[in-house]
Amino acid sequence: MTAGDRTIPFDVSRPSPARMYDYFLGGKDNFPADREAGAKVKAALGDVMSHDIVWENRRFLQRAVRYLAGKGIDQFLDLGTGLPTQGNVHEIAQAVNPEARVVYVDNDPIVLAHGRALLATNKTTTVITADMREPGTVLAHPDVNALIDFSRPVAILFVAVFHFIRNTERPQEILRTFREQLAPGSHLALSHLTTDGPPAEEIAQVIDVYKGATSPIVFRPRQEIETFFDGFHLTDPGLVRPWSWRSDLGEPGPRTDWLYAGVAEFGDSGPHATPQS
Ligand SMILES: C[S@@+](CC[C@H](N)C(=O)[O-])C[C@H]1O[C@@H](n2cnc3c(N)ncnc32)[C@H](O)[C@@H]1O
Numbered sequence: 001m002t003a004g005d006r007t008i009p010f011d012v013s014r015p016s017p018a019r020m021y022d023y024f025l026g027g028k029d030n031f032p033a034d035r036e037a038g039a040k041v042k043a044a045l046g047d048v049m050s051h052d053i054v055w056e057n058r059r060f061l062q063r064a065v066r067y068l069a070g071k072g073i074d075q076f077l078d079l080g081t082g083l084p085t086q087g088n089v090h091e092i093a094q095a096v097n098p099e100a101r102v103v104y105v106d107n108d109p110i111v112l113a114h115g116r117a118l119l120a121t122n123k124t125t126t127v128i129t130a131d132m133r134e135p136g137t138v139l140a141h142p143d144v145n146a147l148i149d150f151s152r153p154v155a156i157l158f159v160a161v162f163h164f165i166r167n168t169e170r171p172q173e174i175l176r177t178f179r180e181q182l183a184p185g186s187h188l189a190l191s192h193l194t195t196d197g198p199p200a201e202e203i204a205q206v207i208d209v210y211k212g213a214t215s216p217i218v219f220r221p222r223q224e225i226e227t228f229f230d231g232f233h234l235t236d237p238g239l240v241r242p243w244s245w246r247s248d249l250g251e252p253g254p255r256t257d258w259l260y261a262g263v264a265e266f267g268d269s270g271p272h273a274t275p276q277s
Helices: 017-025 032-045 047-070 089-096 109-119 135-140 142-147 171-179 200-210 222-227
Strands: 075-079 101-106 125-129 155-159 187-193 232-234 259-266
Touching: 017 032, 017 047, 017 109, 032 047, 032 200, 047 089, 047 155, 047 187, 047 259, 075 089, 089 101, 101 109, 101 142, 109 125, 125 142, 135 142, 135 171
Parallel strands: 075 101, 075 155, 101 125, 155 187
Antiparallel strands: 187 259, 232 259
């Protein structure tokens, strides 16, 4: 299959997190293997994953971007973008500030294929295929540097993506590398599946389905998710269930206890900040 001007091999025989997420959100950019895996999750959990969690998460992302754009942030680096759906980051940010620049990064090439079509006429938004486990490559990418000026505040978005990074892949180090690039006033938005809330047997069923996918899934306790914000200062209301984060900024979405989410600022001396290495 081709994507834009490049030929990219898609492995449609294995479910991918991007296409499964698309399936759960009700999109059409998924294949039989994704639908089969998604159906297994649905059989185990009912609508919890195949509707509630994904929409709770997506609504958080939209409100977080609206909040950040409203604070004057006009550069967004969205890691683990997912397939385009309604209310994409650039649409929300550019509704607040038409000049806002957005770079989408995903390691699934299908995101590039669909993103390119969506963004054909948008000069301030781009999409690249890259892996956040190689932060140096992402940060040095010419398309990233063409749009993002790291000497000014940037919002880095890691929404529903760190649960695809295993501990052996050193998630904290990945975050540190991105943080070290940031100017004061930059922000981090992050959401993550948690072990603190859902029944253990339901978590085990989800983990099991993702074992056959292109990336396994990792649930983490709240305490560990909080360490992802090291070096940042969590803004109000802190690290909370996504539905309860700033519902004054838009639709809160369904309420579950499967995720935590927060938005944090870099470069002030708030209580959660640790010295920069
Ligand atoms: C659950 S979706 C989240 C999409 C979007 N951030 C949202 O919250 O609506 C996770 C996305 O992260 C991507 N992803 C997973 N591991 C990644 C990695 N190592 N580097 C870049 N993207 C990754 C997947 O391909 C998928 O598109």
